[in-house]
Amino acid sequence: MDDRVGVYRTDRKDAERTFNALWSSVERPPWEVRQVSIEHDKVAILAPYLASVRTACDCACGGGDFLDLVAERARFTEVVGVDIADNALARAEKTGRYARLVRARLDEAADKVAQRFDLVMVGEVLPYLEDPLGDFASVVDGLTAPRGIVFLAVAMGRKGLTEREVEGARALMRDRGFASLEDRRLEYYALGVVPRRRLGPLSSLWVQTHKTVLVWRAPSAWVGGPRAA
Ligand SMILES: C[S@@+](CC[C@H](N)C(=O)[O-])C[C@H]1O[C@@H](n2cnc3c(N)ncnc32)[C@H](O)[C@@H]1O
DSSP states (O other), X not given: OOGGGOOOOBOHHHHHHHHHHHOOOSSSXXXXXXXXXXXXXXXXXXXXXXXXXXXXXXETOTTSHHHHHHHTTOOOSEEEEEESOHHHHHHHXXXXXXXXXXXXXXXXXXXXXXXXXXXXXXXXXXXXXXXXHHHHHHHHHHHEEEEEEEEEEEEESTTSBOHHHHHHHHHHHHHTTOEEEEEEEEEEEEEEEOOGGGSOSTTOEEEEEEEEEEEEEOOTTOOSSOOOO
16 A cells, blocks of 8 residues: 555645645556546446536546546546646646646635536545535535536545535535435445654554545536525
8 A cells, every 4th residue: 555645634735735745756646546446436426427518627636547537438528627736737637638727726726717517526635625515615616517517526434534524515515406416335445554754643544444426416507605595
């Protein structure tokens, strides 16, 4: 297990430094995607909703390896990728799948991208964020088009997202009138140790027990934000 993947809950002010350090190479991404069967399982969950999708925003796109798998099943005309790590964006550029790559944190993405999309992907990033639900809400509100699809995939377990936070994401989408299309649990197991220089000595073990994969559709009159009570 590559211990570089054991980053979690990064303060906004530290996020850029932390993930640029993690992305030390363009050729060798910190996370393997194509050879990992659960990543293909995630694509299979999203695939039935791709037929009418033409534009997509890949939030925290990393090196574009996951988007590359999705794009094989889609007919995208324009994909925009957002990430904070330079080498992630450089790797994503090499896939040739993105019309535009934007260097931004998730909480800044809506302002910097300034566009709405048929598909908003938020894959494998929320557990790393200081305010996962706040950042998720900001990309949903600012980037999703009316009747757009939102795809969320998160690792669960020690250092992953908590069940309570996932319930918070479900509530947030209910409040906005999104229809739930998929709410799936994918079983797998992974563990590792975060290098001590990043943490105190007490909580260095991370364990992931499963992934939660959710897909929603925005209402046709969607303009962003929760419905008035
Ligand atoms: C595990 S990778 C996920 C890549 C891809 N979305 C996937 O599903 O395979 C997490 C990515 O999130 C990026 N990231 C971390 N914090 C971020 C933030 N606050 N805003 C934008 N990107 C962030 C990292 O640089 C990294 O490339």
